[in-house]
Amino acid sequence: MTRALSWFFSLVALGAVALLVGVFVWQSLPVWHHEGWGYVTGTKWFFRQKEFGTLPMIYSTVIVGLIALVLAAPLGFGAAIFTAEYLPRRARLAVKVLIELLAGVPSVVYGLLGILLLRDWIYNLFEKFEPLSGDTLLTAGVLLAVMILPTIVTLSDDALRGVSSAQRRAARGLGLTHAETVLSIAIPQAKRGLGAALLLALGRALGETIAVFLVVGRQDNNMPEHIFSLRAWLEAGQTITSKLGGSETNIAYGDPVHWGAMIGLALLLLIMTGTVTLLGTGFGKRSDA
Amino acid sequence: MRKSLDFLLATITAFCALVAVALLVGLVAVIAQRGGPAVNWGFLTEQIRLVGAAGGIFWNLVGTLILLASALVVCLPLSVGLALVERVWLQREGSRRLLRTLLYTLNGVPSIVFGLFGFVVFVQWCGWGKSWLSGGLVLALMMIPTVTVSLIERLKAVPAKYVEAAAGLGLNRAQIVWAVLLPQAWGGVVTGSLLGLARAAGEVAPIMFTATIFAGATLPKGIKESPVLSLPYHIFILAQDSFDPSVGSKLWGAALVLLALVLFLSVIALPSRLKLHEEANV
Amino acid sequence: MSDCCPPPVATDVAPILEARGLEVRAQGRALVRKVNFSVRRGQVFGLIGPSGAGKSTLLRALNRLADLIPGLRVSGDVRLHGQSIYAPGTDVNALREKVGMLFQQPVVFPTSIAENVLFGAKRLRRLSRGERAELVESALTESALWDEVKDRLKHPATALSVGQQQRLCLARTLAVKSEIILMDEPTSALDPKATQAIEELILRLKERHTIIIVTHNVSQARRVTDWIACVCVRDGVGEIVESACCDAVLDNPQCREVIEYLSHA
Numbered sequence: 001m002t003r004a005l006s007w008f009f010s011l012v013a014l015g016a017v018a019l020l021v022g023v024f025v026w027q028s029l030p031v032w033h034h035e036g037w038g039y040v041t042g043t044k045w046f047f048r049q050k051e052f053g054t055l056p057m058i059y060s061t062v063i064v065g066l067i068a069l070v071l072a073a074p075l076g077f078g079a080a081i082f083t084a085e086y087l088p089r090r091a092r093l094a095v096k097v098l099i100e101l102l103a104g105v106p107s108v109v110y111g112l113l114g115i116l117l118l119r120d121w122i123y124n125l126f127e128k129f130e131p132l133s134g135d136t137l138l139t140a141g142v143l144l145a146v147m148i149l150p151t152i153v154t155l156s157d158d159a160l161r162g163v164s165s166a167q168r169r170a171a172r173g174l175g176l177t178h179a180e181t182v183l184s185i186a187i188p189q190a191k192r193g194l195g196a197a198l199l200l201a202l203g204r205a206l207g208e209t210i211a212v213f214l215v216v217g218r219q220d221n222n223m224p225e226h227i228f229s230l231r232a233w234l235e236a237g238q239t240i241t242s243k244l245g246g247s248e249t250n251i252a253y254g255d256p257v258h259w260g261a262m263i264g265l266a267l268l269l270l271i272m273t274g275t276v277t278l279l280g281t282g283f284g285k286r287s288d289a
Numbered sequence: 290m291r292k293s294l295d296f297l298l299a300t301i302t303a304f305c306a307l308v309a310v311a312l313l314v315g316l317v318a319v320i321a322q323r324g325g326p327a328v329n330w331g332f333l334t335e336q337i338r339l340v341g342a343a344g345g346i347f348w349n350l351v352g353t354l355i356l357l358a359s360a361l362v363v364c365l366p367l368s369v370g371l372a373l374v375e376r377v378w379l380q381r382e383g384s385r386r387l388l389r390t391l392l393y394t395l396n397g398v399p400s401i402v403f404g405l406f407g408f409v410v411f412v413q414w415c416g417w418g419k420s421w422l423s424g425g426l427v428l429a430l431m432m433i434p435t436v437t438v439s440l441i442e443r444l445k446a447v448p449a450k451y452v453e454a455a456a457g458l459g460l461n462r463a464q465i466v467w468a469v470l471l472p473q474a475w476g477g478v479v480t481g482s483l484l485g486l487a488r489a490a491g492e493v494a495p496i497m498f499t500a501t502i503f504a505g506a507t508l509p510k511g512i513k514e515s516p517v518l519s520l521p522y523h524i525f526i527l528a529q530d531s532f533d534p535s536v537g538s539k540l541w542g543a544a545l546v547l548l549a550l551v552l553f554l555s556v557i558a559l560p561s562r563l564k565l566h567e568e569a570n571v
Numbered sequence: 572m573s574d575c576c577p578p579p580v581a582t583d584v585a586p587i588l589e590a591r592g593l594e595v596r597a598q599g600r601a602l603v604r605k606v607n608f609s610v611r612r613g614q615v616f617g618l619i620g621p622s623g624a625g626k627s628t629l630l631r632a633l634n635r636l637a638d639l640i641p642g643l644r645v646s647g648d649v650r651l652h653g654q655s656i657y658a659p660g661t662d663v664n665a666l667r668e669k670v671g672m673l674f675q676q677p678v679v680f681p682t683s684i685a686e687n688v689l690f691g692a693k694r695l696r697r698l699s700r701g702e703r704a705e706l707v708e709s710a711l712t713e714s715a716l717w718d719e720v721k722d723r724l725k726h727p728a729t730a731l732s733v734g735q736q737q738r739l740c741l742a743r744t745l746a747v748k749s750e751i752i753l754m755d756e757p758t759s760a761l762d763p764k765a766t767q768a769i770e771e772l773i774l775r776l777k778e779r780h781t782i783i784i785v786t787h788n789v790s791q792a793r794r795v796t797d798w799i800a801c802v803c804v805r806d807g808v809g810e811i812v813e814s815a816c817c818d819a820v821l822d823n824p825q826c827r828e829v830i831e832y833l834s835h836a
Binding site (some may be wrong): 001002003005006007008009010012013014016017019020023024027074075076077078079081082083085086093095097098099100101102104105106107108109110111112113115116117146149150153177178179180182183200203204206207208209210214241244245249250253262263266269270273274276277278280281282 | 291292294295297298299301302303304305306308309310312313314316317319320366367368369370371373374377378390391393394395396397398399400401402403405406408409410413430433462463466467487488490491492493494497498521524525528529540541544547548551552555556559563566
């Protein structure tokens with residue numbers, strides 16, 4: 001009886017997941033028929049004219065995620081090295097707990113703070129580039145960096161602590177200094193876990209909707225010529241998540257192609273975050289000693 | 290030279306840790322500072338007036354609590370079922386790993402995806418329109434990985450000797466589950482639920498298309514067309530464009546209350562998480 | 572009741588390592604106390620006694636690896652070449668280069684055999700490619716491993732057998748040119764053949780090194796040591812109860828605790 005119930009509930013849950021994927025694939029079909037590959041390579045999105053090109057949104061999503069990662073990784077790694085290698089056990093737990101608690105701050109609150117603090121700061125900092133407002137891709141990237149920082153710190157700290165202390169002691173016994181032990185034993189052996197931390201943090205950044213929605217500017221069709229330039233990043237943009245969180249989702253439902261385009265976006269997002277998460281989980285797991 | 294490297298590494302990493310902690314603590318401080326003045330008993334017990342410029346957040350709190358409660362009720366049997374299947378009923382390590390991978394991947398799914406799923410299935414196909422139940426179900430789906438994994442970890446930590454003793458007495462697997470495993474691992478369910486609820490409380494994306502509106506709802510009557518107000522959505526709407534200065538501190542007050550709720554849920558989960566950590570390390 | 576045996580008589584040669592009034596405490600409780608001994612250059616100094624008496628803890632105090640174990644407090648003194656290693660300002664890392672350690676479970680790093688050998692040495696001074704190769708060969712030769720691994724120096728060290736790994740750890744310590752090698756039950760994880768190999772090595776090494784070895788294998792102590800200090804538990808704390816040359820202790824023990832220990836061993 002217990003067994004039957006357990007299996008029943010499990011299959012309900014798994015069924016829901018399968019349904020989710022199925023629904024998304026099925027409902028996005030119309031837009032693939034309509035646009036073909038132009039869906040992901042097109043740079044113009046004008047739903048009234050039935051034009052659905054998602055490249056600018058894909059670009060924005062990826063760029064915002066990468067900016068967040070590049071900003072948060074050094075800081076996060078450094079903090080994790082400190083907590084894992086230098087703090088005594090009690091202090092380390094206290095700091096970890098603090099950082100984890102703060103990781104629970106809801107994204108709408110981050111968004112609010114982004115509006116209050118980041119907008120003007122970015123606007124003033126980059127005045128000479130003449131941004132139109134403080135709502136830019138860069139703003140979203142910086143905000144996301146703060147949001148994923150706790151993830152990077154926690155997971156990296158776990159990875160570093162997972163390196164066996166016998167190895168550390170043997171190295172110290174040979175006369176290596178603390179720093180040399182960290183750099184030649186702990187970090188290289190924690191490589192997999194550190195990589196996993198980055199991937200999982202990236203996954204979080206790619207999937208974040210509300211905070212990004214509030215500060216990214218939500219400007220469609222802004223595909224820059226030079227994708228890796230500061231100027232491009234100081235423009236307002238539209239990520240997949242900010243598009244989905246907007247009003248277009250509500251009005252799209254009636255039209256199969258339009259709705260297909262929206263769901264297609266969600267499917268793209270699912271593929272991106274799913275891949276990154278799977279890689280990250282795979283990475284981390286295989287480092288079993 | 291080697292000594293200076295030693296010193297340099299320690300200093301730089303300490304600095305990073307300081308900045309990280311300062312950033313995060315600073316966030317909370319800003320919210321507390323701006324929202325503090327607005328929060329009082331009246332704020333918590335009155336309803337919204339003047340589009341958020343006056344009044345309080347009572348119905349928003351009620352709405353959020355309704356969503357959380359329904360999410361928990363739905364999530365629990367599903368999560369416990371999944372955890373038991375992974376730990377007790379599945380025998381091959383390969384299948385277990387597959388299930389766990391599925392759970393971790395599900396955990397990484399963006400919340401807006403869940404929201405859209407709920408919109409299609411519950412709001413449209415089931416014909417419920419915006420309903421508190423849709424929101425609850427979607428949030429439950431989001432919570433499943435957290436609760437399941439927490440329970441699995443706790444089940445793993447039950448000492449094998451208890452299971453052996455019970456089996457030695459002739460109990461079958463189902464009996465062992467109820468007699469030994471669940472009682473000892475129940476803390477995992479509690480911890481996971483608290484953490485899952487903490488995350489769900491602050492989410493907007495899953496409920497913005499499925500369950501919540503900005504104003505005009507109190508208690509839901511039935512399932513169809515029964516949306517609720519909610520705290521995070523309230524903040525989300527007010528935070529956008531029309532930033533009426535008179536709304537100012539009430540908006541921050543709402544943010545502070547939400548933050549307090551989330552932190553509260555996380556904090557009460559702490560003691561049992563720390564205990565598991567200790568036991569794992571000793 | 573005072574110690575059964577008087578401390579070893581000072582000879583004309585200054586000891587290379589001395590412990591004076593050494594005591595190690597953990598969480599307020601003493602683990603070992605009143606430890607006094609001298610080790611002469613080229614000696615194989617054995618520490619024997621029942622498990623839990625504190626021999627390994629004592630050993631770790633000699634190169635300050637005990638510093639890395641949280642909660643341990645060391646008082647008293649240890650002198651290397653007459654200089655206290657616990658004096659403030661002591662370069663602990665340099666100390667550990669001079670006083671190396673071999674652990675019970677061989678700890679090889681997850682790199683190649685050659686890299687393992689050079690792990691400590693390459694940080695001490697810049698070595699040219701030729702010097703590195705020379706050092707690898709001499710260290711592996713001295714630890715009787717060269718012939719077995721000379722064709723696979725770039726292969727992972729983890730592929731070696733446990734006995735080979737222990738000799739690799741020894742080579743690693745030799746490459747750092749330690750004068751004193753502390754050994755914490757170095758053969759208890761090894762099979763008899765590998766054990767014999769290590770014991771033969773110890774006898775060869777004492778020409779150029781000083782060895783302090785913890786062992787609970789009394790026959791091993793008989794085979795390799797020159798001098799033995801017995802660490803037994805008195806009033807719940809480990810103490811050195813008898814200290815004399817190897818034959819004297821093993822054939823003609825004076826202390827009650829030692830007699831009892833040897834009769835069971």
